[in-house]
Amino acid sequence: MSEPTLQENLLGAYLKDRRSKLDPAAFGFPAERRRTPGLRREEVAQRANISPTWYTWLEQGRGGAPSADVLDRIARALMLTSIEREHLFLLGLGRPPEVRYQRSEGVTPRLQRVLDALSPSPAVIRTATWDIVAWNRAATVMLTDYGALPPTERNILRFIFLDPRVRAAQHDWQSVARFVVGAFRADAARAGAAAVVQPFVDKLCRLSPEFAALWRDNDVRTHGDGVKHLRHPILGPIAFEYSAFAVDGRPDLSMVVYNPVDAEVVEKIRGLIDAAL
Template identity: 40%
Template sequence: MGTTAQRRRPELAAFLRARRARVTPADVGMPPGLRRRTPGLRREEVAQLSGVGVTWYTWLEQGRPINASAQVLDAVARTLRLDPPEREHLYRLAEVAFEPAPQRLTRQVGPEVQGIIDALDPLLAVVYNSRYDILAANPAYLDLFIVPRTRRLGVPNALWSLLTVPEERCPVVHRDAELPVMVATLRSSYGRHVGEAAWEDYIRALSEASPRFAELWASGAVTPPGPRVKTFRHPAVGELRMTSQSLSIDGMPECRIVVYTPEDEDARTKVALLRERRQRLWPPADEEAAGIVHRRKTEDPAPLTGDGILITDL
């Protein structure tokens, strides 16, 4: 079968040839020339436009075991007009460490994603971005949690709220065990955004608002998102043990749907009681007006409202 590198080289050669064939001289401001038999650009033209030697580029396209720097691959990628996924593919095949371009922090979801989490009711479902901003939630989630906008951020933020709410009002029963995990998960995302203003401002502001966060952040712990069993409390039904599971979302980098499933029969009964309570207090015709289905108008500064636990921001 050969080594991984040996299997990648033929794929790299085929990929570069195919990308070169689709770029015409006109695309890069060159005259078409006469008696052109090569579809797209010639190898020497790619080398010239990329600022590399013809022999070196020929060897690269032939999949020979040569070293390529990120700067040279970027030049080739620009010449071949590679989009971000293609650029990443080129780096992987050439076995060069890939640094993705900074992604803008996702702040909203489309109707398709909202429809998916709504359809999961009676399971609790919420959409987080990588810093725990709440982008959308379904009615079942809002039966248990109500998180208003965090004034410093302009959006609801689960981590900020949990760190700044008084302990007696915190819906997480084992806060001292759960908060370190959430902060470590945040740090695993932060590693991709070090130096970005939105992230640095967020870390600085949260450190000022919560000495506990500053302490946990200073520990340097890192962990990826993963399933966990958590215990929550609700003033109407008491404690509920729930299992959280994260699902990635195509087209929304660093966002995930988190679904909370009752861990036992007692929790299932209490989730059903909360659902009945919602339907009794807010009949279906009034749900949208009451704000407990979801809030798509993100410009509305009012907090999410419903029958869950109000987690205030400080």
Template identity: 40%
Template structure:
């Protein structure tokens, strides 16, 4: 039976070997000899980035060994070799972790997809955080729970079908989210980073495969961002919003992993003290979850 691969193409079910191949190839292609201290010759290179033999030399492994690994065959690879390759490729901590997960992935097994449950105490915590937008996001960028002010800022997710309560579908497929984020591309990239990390942790997740396939067909932006194979972990920062009711908002955010569940995170947005966003957020809170549908008062 055919399905959409994690790279968005039609073919076999997602394969961590292909994912490993693409990840190593794209990391190698982005490096130039001068990035890693190799001499630069005047001869034009036929392919972008480092050659396989150059990367193998930097990592201290044979060309045949590295070629086999880049082709997706990670059988018997040691942590030490992966560390050496990560250093040679100048991988970030998040990319290094992603590489290790891909290389150490277990053989494919049929995966039972269980519903993601949010603990009752965590739901209570969301309600207590009533002065700031807060929500719980799970695997595949699924929005699992949120408080009243998050609904006022982002939209009343309660009105959406459960399958549509997903950051990737909202940001890439709904025009109103392009208008909401001042730097839409940055938000979109962060979602793709998170989905790539999920693909490394859960290479056989059929719902993730369906999601990536759908977005690859429906969104050109998603398709080229996914093809970069970039992975980063964003746990804090500042986001700029243009809200139809209260105007410009500058909100910092923090992401907290929930208990022992690496698939769930609590995300809290908050204004910098004494900034104009404090009053704007208060005004937004007074309108409630339906704020995104209201017409600003002239």
């Protein structure tokens, strides 16, 4: 029986391509003349702690589907990035790998400039655990002065349940609170952060009986888009159309933009921003 064609064996072609781009000397392998560039099959197998025969079969499209553990070892052996590792799983198993949650280290200057360009629409970047890590001036004057708070206190659930000012600004606090808890639960689970947020959840349950009751409901929601009503201390009742967007290449982050539904409010927000400068 002939070996599968290149078109049929996409996993093998990808593995061969990835190993051909690695420098043997960087991994402590002899740098003598080689027939082809990159690592040899047996060197990849050695780094992945799997059988050289089994790895050869994978590249040749033989031996059946690999396990997730084997693909993980190969991904580490080939020094794959997160997106390359995901592509490897899609080729090998037809599904992405299980999520590995990583705490956010903030946003790039380029992403911050995107937020700033959206003004006078308030816009924020939040993590999968609903910590606010970036915002624009419109968000400062309309939502919360996040910069005046320690990073550990810039959490949306903390605002909703423990900050009387934020609570008073909600048009229908009970509905907002239920929605926030359900969406937070879904986001944390989707990002593989359920265990990471548990200490925070336990603390919030102790500090807020209302949060504890909603958390016990096990409700899940999706953020998506909709209309948010606020009572601003200066501008009074205001309605925003909000939308949430994934940040490409950063599965730990999402951007939420609040667009004023009234053109008159846009000018008022600009006035507040100018006054705060």
